[in-house]
Amino acid sequence: MLRNWGFWLIVSQFSLVFCNQKGSFKERLDFTPLPKNNLLASFNFEIKSDTVNWYDTSSTYSHYTVFPKSLGPILEDTKTRELHLRFSQGWWDSELWGSLPQNGSQSGGTGVEVWAVIEADNKTEAEGEWIHLVNSLSGLFCASLNFIDNVITTNPVYSLQPTSNFINELPTEGDLFLFRSALPREPVCTENLTPFLDLLPSKGKNGLSSLLNGHKVYDSQWNSMSIDVETNCDDELNCHYDLKQNIHMIVNTKRVLSKLRDPLPVPTPGNELRCDRTKKHDAYYCFPLVDSTDIKIDMREIFGNIINGENTVTTEKSRVCAHTVPEVWKVLAKVNDYDSVFAYSEVQEPCYEISGTDTLNIELKTDRSDITLPLKEPPLVVSRSLTGYSQDSGGLRIDFRNPSDSEEVNFVYYQSTPWYMKTYLHTLKMTLTNNTSGESFVIPITDRSIVSYLPEFYYEPMIDRVRPSHLELKLVLPPNFSMRLAYKFDKLMLKYAEYPPDANHGFEIEPAIVTVVDKFNKVIYEARTTPALLTLPTPDFSMPYNVIILTSTVMALAFGGIFNLIVKRVVTEEQAEYYYQQNSPKLRLRRLIARISAKFQKKKAD
Amino acid sequence: MKILYILLGILCCVAASSNTDDDQKSTHTNNWAVLVSSSRFWFNYRHMANVLSFYRTVKRLGIPDSQIILMMSDDVACNPRNAFPGSVFNNKDRALDLYGDNIEVDYRGYEVTVENFIRLLTDRWGPDHPRSKRLLTDENSNIFIYLTGHGGEDFLKFQDAEEISSYDIADAFQQMAEKKRYNEIFFMIDTCQANTMYSKFYSPNILAVGSSRLDESSYSHHSDTELGVAVIDRFTYYNLEFLEQIEKDSNKTMADLFETYTFEDIHSHAGIRTDLYNRNLSKVLLTDFFGNVQKVEVGNLEDDLLYLAMTNEDGSPKQFSAQLSQHRQTNVSSDRKPRPLNKDSSKENYINLESTEPPLVRKLLIALLLVSTLGFTYTLK
Numbered sequence: 007m008l009r010n011w012g013f014w015l016i017v018s019q020f021s022l023v024f025c026n027q028k029g030s031f032k033e034r035l036d037f038t039p040l041p042k043n044n045l046l047a048s049f050n051f052e053i054k055s056d057t058v059n060w061y062d063t064s065s066t067y068s069h070y071t072v073f074p075k076s077l078g079p080i081l082e083d084t085k086t087r088e089l090h091l092r093f094s095q096g097w098w099d100s101e102l103w104g105s106l107p108q109n110g111s112q113s114g115g116t117g118v119e120v121w122a123v124i125e126a127d128n129k130t131e132a133e134g135e136w137i138h139l140v141n142s143l144s145g146l147f148c149a150s151l152n153f154i155d156n157v158i159t160t161n162p163v164y165s166l167q168p169t170s171n172f173i174n175e176l177p178t179e180g181d182l183f184l185f186r187s188a189l190p191r192e193p194v195c196t197e198n199l200t201p202f203l204d205l206l207p208s209k210g211k212n213g214l215s216s217l218l219n220g221h222k223v224y225d226s227q228w229n230s231m232s233i234d235v236e237t238n239c240d241d242e243l244n245c246h247y248d249l250k251q252n253i254h255m256i257v258n259t260k261r262v263l264s265k266l267r268d269p270l271p272v273p274t275p276g277n278e279l280r281c282d283r284t285k286k287h288d289a290y291y292c293f294p295l296v297d298s299t300d301i302k303i304d305m306r307e308i309f310g311n312i313i314n315g316e317n318t319v320t321t322e323k324s325r326v327c328a329h330t331v332p333e334v335w336k337v338l339a340k341v342n343d344y345d346s347v348f349a350y351s352e353v354q355e356p357c358y359e360i361s362g363t364d365t366l367n368i369e370l371k372t373d374r375s376d377i378t379l380p381l382k383e384p385p386l387v388v389s390r391s392l393t394g395y396s397q398d399s400g401g402l403r404i405d406f407r408n409p410s411d412s413e414e415v416n417f418v419y420y421q422s423t424p425w426y427m428k429t430y431l432h433t434l435k436m437t438l439t440n441n442t443s444g445e446s447f448v449i450p451i452t453d454r455s456i457v458s459y460l461p462e463f464y465y466e467p468m469i470d471r472v473r474p475s476h477l478e479l480k481l482v483l484p485p486n487f488s489m490r491l492a493y494k495f496d497k498l499m500l501k502y503a504e505y506p507p508d509a510n511h512g513f514e515i516e517p518a519i520v521t522v523v524d525k526f527n528k529v530i531y532e533a534r535t536t537p538a539l540l541t542l543p544t545p546d547f548s549m550p551y552n553v554i555i556l557t558s559t560v561m562a563l564a565f566g567g568i569f570n571l572i573v574k575r576v577v578t579e580e581q582a583e584y585y586y587q588q589n590s591p592k593l594r595l596r597r598l599i600a601r602i603s604a605k606f607q608k609k610k611a612d
Numbered sequence: 613m614k615i616l617y618i619l620l621g622i623l624c625c626v627a628a629s630s631n632t633d634d635d636q637k638s639t640h641t642n643n644w645a646v647l648v649s650s651s652r653f654w655f656n657y658r659h660m661a662n663v664l665s666f667y668r669t670v671k672r673l674g675i676p677d678s679q680i681i682l683m684m685s686d687d688v689a690c691n692p693r694n695a696f697p698g699s700v701f702n703n704k705d706r707a708l709d710l711y712g713d714n715i716e717v718d719y720r721g722y723e724v725t726v727e728n729f730i731r732l733l734t735d736r737w738g739p740d741h742p743r744s745k746r747l748l749t750d751e752n753s754n755i756f757i758y759l760t761g762h763g764g765e766d767f768l769k770f771q772d773a774e775e776i777s778s779y780d781i782a783d784a785f786q787q788m789a790e791k792k793r794y795n796e797i798f799f800m801i802d803t804c805q806a807n808t809m810y811s812k813f814y815s816p817n818i819l820a821v822g823s824s825r826l827d828e829s830s831y832s833h834h835s836d837t838e839l840g841v842a843v844i845d846r847f848t849y850y851n852l853e854f855l856e857q858i859e860k861d862s863n864k865t866m867a868d869l870f871e872t873y874t875f876e877d878i879h880s881h882a883g884i885r886t887d888l889y890n891r892n893l894s895k896v897l898l899t900d901f902f903g904n905v906q907k908v909e910v911g912n913l914e915d916d917l918l919y920l921a922m923t924n925e926d927g928s929p930k931q932f933s934a935q936l937s938q939h940r941q942t943n944v945s946s947d948r949k950p951r952p953l954n955k956d957s958s959k960e961n962y963i964n965l966e967s968t969e970p971p972l973v974r975k976l977l978i979a980l981l982l983v984s985t986l987g988f989t990y991t992l993k
C-alpha cells in the first residue's frame with residue numbers, strides 16, 4: 007500500500023512541475039551541396055528546460071527532463087543567465103561557400119570562444135562568478151577554459167549583446183554583466199565532441215546525433231560546434247532555459263570518398279586520370295580535368311554511420327532536409343536499406359521525417375554536382391593581417407570590402423588583443439578605396455571627417471598583465487567601397503616564466519568579430535577573421551644554464567688566480583735556485599742526520 | 613603445563629597464518645588511474661599513444677572515465693600533421709583506434725605541468741577547480757599511475773620546459789600516504805633511466821616498475837612510415853601485449869606480468885621495486901589495479917526478487933494459487949514494467965552473498981583458544 011502511495015506522490019510532484027512548463031527536445035539536420043563537390047551539413051538540436059525560478063529559494067526542488075543535469079547546476083550556481091560556447095577549426099572560404107550558415111550566428115573563430123551574461127550585485131562578484139563558470143566548463147568540456155582570467159577577458163559594449171528576452175521581461179535582482187574571452191590556440195577534437203553529445207538526451211546513441219563521429223567531424227574542411235543557452239520568459243514571467251546545440255561542417259565529398267579507398271593521399275593511377283582531350287595527352291602528358299560532377303553522397307560513407315532510428319524523446323519528429331536543385335539532385339531515403347524517394351512536397355525544401363526504430367540512410371545523387379542552389383553573398387568581406395617584421399614593433403591591418411553596389415553597410419568591429427601588444431590608436435589610419443575606379447583617400451583618426459565613417463568607438467587600452475586592449479569600432483562602409491584600417495603596436499617583453507613551452511611557434515592573436523547590423527541596429531550577419539600569429543622576441547631558454555656555466559668558469563679562474571696570489575710568492579730565478587738549494591732533499595736529510603747525531607752526543611755527554 | 617603452552621603457541625601460529633592468507637587479498641573498494649604523457653610536439657606521438665593504450669586498457673577492464681585522470685601534453689589526434697584525423701594508433705597495422713568515439717581528456721596541452729601533476733596527487737587546488745579534474749581517492753583506493761615521456765637520472769621532462777624529480781614524486785606519495793589518499797599504488801614509468809624515478813620512494817604500499825635502469829635508454833618499438841613517427845615504446849608494447857589477454861574476471865597476477873619482462877623484448881632492464889609492498893606478487897591480481905571493483909550490493913534484493921518471481925516477462929502478474937495471488941496482488945501494480953536488477957547493465961553486477969560471520973575453521977580455532985586459556989588459568993590455581 008505504502009509503495010503505491012509513494013508512487014502517486016511522485017506522479018503528483020511531476021505534474022506540479024509540468025503544469026508550469028514542460029521541457030522539449032527537437033532536432034534537425036540540413037544538407038546543402040555546395041560548388042566543387044563540397045557539402046554543408048548542419049546539425050541542430052534544441053532543448054527547452056522546465057520552468058526555472060532562481061529567486062524563489064523556498065522551492066529547492068529542481069527537475070531536469072531533457073535539459074542536461076550537468077549544465078543546469080553550473081548555470082544556477084554562477085547565476086549565469088546566458089552562455090555561449092564556440093569550438094571551431096578551419097577557415098570559412100566565403101568565395102567558394104558563400105555566407106556562413108545561420109548568418110554566422112552559430113559559428114566561432116578558430117579555437118574556443120566563450121561569452122556569458124552573469125547576474126551579480128557588483129562587478130567584483132561577477133568577475134568571481136565568471137572565473138568559477140569557466141573553470142566548471144573546463145571540467146565539463148575537456149578544454150583548457152580554466153586558462154581564462156581577467157588578463158584575457160573583456161566586457162563587450164556593442165558586440166555580442168544578450169539575446170534572451172528575459173532581460174526585458176523580468177526585473178532582475180542584481181545587475182547583468184557580459185564577459186567574453188577566447189582561446190585561439192586551443193585544439194578542438196573528439197574529447198570536445200564527447201561532452202557535446204552527452205548534453206543531448208539521446209547521448210549520440212540514436213536520432214540524428216548517431217551520425218556525429220569525431221573521425222569524420224574533424225576530418226572536415228571547416229567545422230564549428232556551438233552551445234548557446236538563453237533564458238526566455240513568457241508573458242506570465244515563467245522563465246526557462248533554451249539550449250541550442252549546433253554543429254556545422256563543410257565536407258569535401260570527393261576527398262572523403264577517396265579516403266575510404268586509400269586513407270592516405272596517393273597520386274591518381276594512370277588509368278583513372280581524366281585528361282583534357284583538347285590538349286596533348288599520351289602516356290607522359292596529361293592536363294587533368296576538374297573533378298567529375300557525377301557523385302553519390304551516402305551518409306554511411308560521409309559520416310561513417312547511419313541514423314540509428316528515431317529519437318524517442320523528441321517532442322516533434324526529427325527531420326532531415328536537403329537543400330538542392332531538385333531537377334538535378336535526387337535525394338533518397340533508405341529505411342533498413344529499402345530505397346524510397348523523398349517526398350518533394352515543396353520544391354525548395356524537401357524534408358524527411360524520421361519515424362520508428364528502423365535505421366535510416368540518406369543518399370544524395372546527381373550527375374551534375376556543379377549545379378547547386380545559388381550562393382548567398384555575405385554582406386561584408388573582411389581580412390586581417392599583421393604587418394612589419396621587426397622584433398620590437400609591428401602593425402595590424404584590417405581590410406573590409408562592401409560587395410554591394412547599392413547599399414551601405416553598418417557594422418561593428420570588435421577586437422581584443424593581448425597585453426603584450428601595446429597598441430597605439432593615434433596611429434590608426436583609414437583608407438577608403440572605390441572598388442571600380444580604384445580611387446582612394448586616407449583619413450587619419452585625428453581628422454574630424456572620419457566621423458562619417460567611424461561614428462562611434464570604444465577603446466580600453468591594455469594594462470601590463472592585467473587586461474587586454476579592447477577595441478570596438480562602429481563603422482559605416484559606403485556601397486562599392488573598400489576600407490582599410492591600419493595601426494601600429496609595440497611588442498612587449500615577457501618574463502622568462504611567462505613563455506609557453508613552444509614559444510618559438512609564436513603567439514596566436516584571437517580572431518576579431520565583425521557584426522553587421524541593419525538600420526534598426528538588429529544583427530543581420532556575424533563573422534570572425536582568422537587568428538593572427540604574432541612572433542615575439544623569444545629568449546634562448548638555455549641561457550640560464552649558459553650563464554651558470556660561464557659564471558662558474560669565471561669564478562674558477564678568478565679563484566685560482568687569487569688563491570695563488572695569496573699563498574704563493576713571486577721570486578726571481580736566482581732566489582728560487584737559492585731557496586731550492588737551501589731546501590733541497592739532500593741538505594734536509596743531512597741536517598736531520600746532524601740534529602739526531604747531536605741529540606745522541608748530548609745523551610752521551612749526560 | 614608445558615604441553616598447554618606449546619598447544620597455545622601452535623594455535624596462535626595457525627591463527628596467524630590463516631590471517632596472512634587473508635591479507636594477500638586486496639582490501640580496496642575503488643580503483644583510479646592517473647595516466648600522464650609529459651612530452652610535447654608531434655614527433656613524440658608514441659608517448660601519447662602509450663598513454664592512450666593504457667587509457668583504453670583500464671577503461672576496457674572497467675574503470676569509468678570519471679575515475680581516470682588523463683593528462684595529454686599535446687594534441688596529436690587532431691594535429692594537422694596527422695593523416696588520420698581524430699585517430700591515434702599504437703601499431704602500424706592501424707587496426708585499433710585508441711582515440712575512439714568516446715574520450716575524455718582531463719588535462720591537455722599547456723595544462724600538463726609539474727605543478728598540476730603534484731597538485732593532482734596531493735589534491736591541493738583552488739576553490740574553482742572542477743571535480744572532474746580532481747583525484748578524489750580515499751584510504752580504500754587502489755591507484756594505477758602511469759608516466760611516459762623523456763627523462764634521465766632522477767628526472768622526467770614535462771613539455772620540454774621543466775622537470776619533475778624522483779624526490780618530488782616520492783614526497784608527493786608520502787603526503788598522499790599521510791592524508792590517507794590511497795590503499796595501494798601501482799607506479800609504472802616508461803622513460804629513459806626510468807628505474808631511478810622510483811628509487812626515492814619511501815611511503816608504504818607502493819609497487820613500482822620502470823622500463824630501464826640507470827644509464828640505460830628506453831626504446832621505441834616500431835614506426836609507422838606513413839604517419840612518419842614511432843608509434844609505441846617497447847616496454848609499453850610488451851605490457852599491453854600481456855594485458856590484452858586479460859578480461860575483467862581474470863585471475864592473472866602481477867607476478868605473471870613481471871615474468872614476461874625480458875631484455876630480448878624490451879632491450880633494456882625493466883625494474884621492479886617491491887620492498888615497500890607487503891603482498892606477495894603472485895597473489896596480487898592484475899585487476900586490483902587495471903580493473904575496477906565490480907561487486908555491487910543491491911539493497912532491496914528480496915523486494916526485487918519477489919517482484920521478478922511474481923511477474924511475467926511482460927510485466928503482468930503471474931497466476932499462482934488463488935490464496936497466494938490474492939495476498940500479493942495488492943503490492944504489485946500491474947502497470948509497472950519489469951526492470952533489471954541494476955540500471956547499469958554494462959557492469960557485471962552480482963549480488964554479494966559473502967556472509968559477515970567468520971568461517972567455520974576460524975570459529976573452531978577461537979573456541980579451542982578459549983578452552984585452552986580456561987584450562988591454563990585453572991591449572992595456575
